[in-house]
Amino acid sequence: VRLVQSGGGLIQPGGSLRLSCEASGFTFTNHWMHWVRQSPGKGLEWVSRINTDGTDTIYADSVKGRFTISRDNAKNTLYLQMNSLRVEDTAVYFCARPWQWFDPPDYWGQGAPVTVSS
Amino acid sequence: EFVLTQSPGTLSLSPGDRATLSCGATQSVDNRQLAWYQQKPGQAPRLLIYGTSNRVSGTPDRFIGSGSGTDFTLTISRLEPEDFAVYYCQHYGSSPPLIFGGGTRVEIK
Numbered sequence: 001v002r003l004v005q006s007g008g009g010l011i012q013p014g015g016s017l018r019l020s021c022e023a024s025g026f027t028f029t030n031h032w033m034h035w036v037r038q039s040p041g042k043g044l045e046w047v048s049r050i051n052t053d054g055t056d057t058i059y060a061d062s063v064k065g066r067f068t069i070s071r072d073n074a075k076n077t078l079y080l081q082m083n084s085l086r087v088e089d090t091a092v093y094f095c096a097r098p099w100q101w102f103d104p105p106d107y108w109g110q111g112a113p114v115t116v117s118s
Numbered sequence: 119e120f121v122l123t124q125s126p127g128t129l130s131l132s133p134g135d136r137a138t139l140s141c142g143a144t145q146s147v148d149n150r151q152l153a154w155y156q157q158k159p160g161q162a163p164r165l166l167i168y169g170t171s172n173r174v175s176g177t178p179d180r181f182i183g184s185g186s187g188t189d190f191t192l193t194i195s196r197l198e199p200e201d202f203a204v205y206y207c208q209h210y211g212s213s214p215p216l217i218f219g220g221g222t223r224v225e226i227k
Contacts, residue, residue, distance in 0.1 A: 034215065034216060036216065043206065043219070044157075044163065058215065098210075102210070103210065103211070104165055104210045104216070105216070109162065
């Protein structure tokens with residue numbers, strides 16, 4: 001099982017960025033997926049979750065209306081579109097896979113650093 | 119608001135010591151919905167225990183999870199050098215889907 005992330009970087013406040021998480025080694029279409037972030041020197045914060053076909057999504061209040069989770073099952077890839085970025089969105093973003101939708105994530109991507117700064 | 123509070127914030131111990139990490143919830147938690155993770159610098163979290171006390175394949179048996187209701191504990195019976203890390207408890211399978219405690223850092227004394 002591998003989750004390989006890409007797309008992080010430095011962005012100005014108000015800007016947009018898209019993170020990707022390419023899955024391999026398991027049947028991607030069978031698994032719900034999460035995004036979790038970790039601000040510098042801080043703990044873990046759940047960001048968003050998507051079901052297997054992308055029709056059911058949920059967001060933390062801190063990102064609702066600004067972030068969009070999606071997936072392309074043909075490409076085995078999970079996405080996080082981040083708009084209207086704020087300084088407080090600065091964090092390492094992880095994609096994570098639970099075994100079943102109600103399980104704790106057992107596989108995680110390597111993390112993608114996002115820095116929002118002018 | 120549901121909150122998980124971990125204590126202590128930092129635990130300073132020596133290899134071979136016993137570590138006791140606490141996780142308290144503001145509301146009662148179903149035992150099936152409490153997990154523990156280990157995180158080392160620059161790495162993603164690693165799932166150690168789920169369902170309060172079930173070790174994931176590959177988790178050494180020196181890691182022992184216990185508790186019920188609002189009080190949960192991760193015990194590391196005898197610290198190995200590779201165990202010095204940050205540990206997070208997590209409530210899952212509810213709404214929001216994942217809630218993390220603030221973490222306990224286990225550092226070398």
